[in-house]
Amino acid sequence: MAGHTATTLRKLQRDVQHHVLVTNGQSLQQVTRHVVGTARVSADQRLSIYAEGYRLRLVEALGSEFETLKAVAGDAVFDRLCRSFIAAHPSRTPNLRWYGGQLAEHLATTPPFSRRPVFAEIARFEWAIGLCFDAADDAVLGFEALAAVPPQHWPGLRFTLHASVQRLELAWNVPDLFQARDNTPALKPKRARRAAPWCIWRRDLTPRFRRLPDDEAWALDAVARGVPFAGICEGLARWVGDDTAALRAATLLRTWVNEQMVSAVQVDDTDDTGS
Numbered sequence: 001m002a003g004h005t006a007t008t009l010r011k012l013q014r015d016v017q018h019h020v021l022v023t024n025g026q027s028l029q030q031v032t033r034h035v036v037g038t039a040r041v042s043a044d045q046r047l048s049i050y051a052e053g054y055r056l057r058l059v060e061a062l063g064s065e066f067e068t069l070k071a072v073a074g075d076a077v078f079d080r081l082c083r084s085f086i087a088a089h090p091s092r093t094p095n096l097r098w099y100g101g102q103l104a105e106h107l108a109t110t111p112p113f114s115r116r117p118v119f120a121e122i123a124r125f126e127w128a129i130g131l132c133f134d135a136a137d138d139a140v141l142g143f144e145a146l147a148a149v150p151p152q153h154w155p156g157l158r159f160t161l162h163a164s165v166q167r168l169e170l171a172w173n174v175p176d177l178f179q180a181r182d183n184t185p186a187l188k189p190k191r192a193r194r195a196a197p198w199c200i201w202r203r204d205l206t207p208r209f210r211r212l213p214d215d216e217a218w219a220l221d222a223v224a225r226g227v228p229f230a231g232i233c234e235g236l237a238r239w240v241g242d243d244t245a246a247l248r249a250a251t252l253l254r255t256w257v258n259e260q261m262v263s264a265v266q267v268d269d270t271d272d273t274g275s
Contacts, residue, residue, distance in 0.1 A: 058086050061096040065130060066103065068174075069122045071181040072189060081113050097134075101127060118172045118189040125174045125200075128166045132200050132207040135164035138263035146257065149267055155230035156268035159223050159253070164202035165261050167221060171195040175209055203260045215239035219252050228268075229253075 059082040063070050070078040085106045091099050104127060107113045108120035140162065149157065173190045175198065180187040197217030200209045212220065218239075219232050227235070229249065236252075237245040256262050 055083060055086055058082070058091060058096070058099065062100050062103070065097075065100050066123055066126050068126055068178045068181040069119060071186060072122060072177060073116075073119060081107060081119065084110060084113070097130075103127070118174070118191070121170060121172050122174050122177065125168060125170065125178060128168060128200050129178075129207050129209070132164045132166060132202050135162070135202060138163045140260045141257055141262040141264060143254075143257060145265060146253075149265070153267050155228065157229040158226055158266045158268075159229075159256075159262050160264040160266070161220075161224055161256075162201060162261050162263045164200075164207070165220075165224075166200045167217070167224075168198045168200065169195040170198050175211075199261075201259065201261050208259070215248065216252055219249065220256075223256075223262075 059079060062082045062085070063078065073081065085100075085103055088106060088110070089102050093099060100123075104120045104123035107123055108117070113119050138160075141159075171191055171194070173187070173192070177187055177189060197212040197214065198209060199212050199217075199220060200207060202208070215236055215238075219236060222232050222235055233245045233249045236248050240248045253262075
């Protein structure tokens with residue numbers, strides 16, 4: 001009897017969960033018989049209140065995570081895009097902090113929101129800011145560690161970027177919208193002629209972001225791929241020429257270290273150009 005009761009309870013839990021996530025006539029019929037109605041509130045109404053409360057909580061969580069998107073879209077449109085996302089991507093985690101990671105992709109591929117590409121780009125930027133804030137507390141490389149590297153080992157040096165470092169290509173004035181989201185009158189979305197490289201990282205526990213020159217964007221991506229210092233110098237020559245490529249690489253490295261974007265350096269002891 002106890003086993004039968006446990007099985008029945010599990011089925012009831014699954015039916016209620018399915019109704020909350022799906023909310024259609026069939027799911028309503030499955031669970032209504034388990035809910036007691038009153039003269040004032042029917043079983044259908046009670047279930048509807050519960051299901052709507054679930055959605056409102058998710059909309060609220062998304063609004064907290066994507067404040068700029070909400071400000072640009074407006075309350076009504078933001079509510080619709082959230083409900084569209086919730087229907088397509090029910091929450092799979094008990095921690096609402098991680099709900100919303102697929103929102104940018106959903107907005108980019110789902111009409112009518114895909115006809116406003118700035119929505120997806122804002123969502124991608126704001127999610128990256130959140131990931132930057134929550135990234136692991138990696139070590140931060142200091143200049144003394146670089147000064148200790150023998151000159152003959154520099155060509156083979158490889159650097160590890162801080163866990164918070166992220167790269168984005170942005171075609172809209174999303175960073176400006178992010179910074180001005182509380183302004184009145186609100187800043188309007190504006191599209192550039194071409195997408196520009198941006199970097200997001202954390203310095204002193206605070207997320208930061210800036211637009212990158214094309215050569216720095218390439219170099220930062222090369223570092224992330226594990227390209228050694230000599231390879232970075234060689235690649236930068238496309239922008240600044242062979243004579244100043246090493247100086248440009250060293251200047252960029254100094255900037256990254258100063259901005260706490262590098263967590264470690266790997267020295268290849270077998271790379272001895274003097275041998």
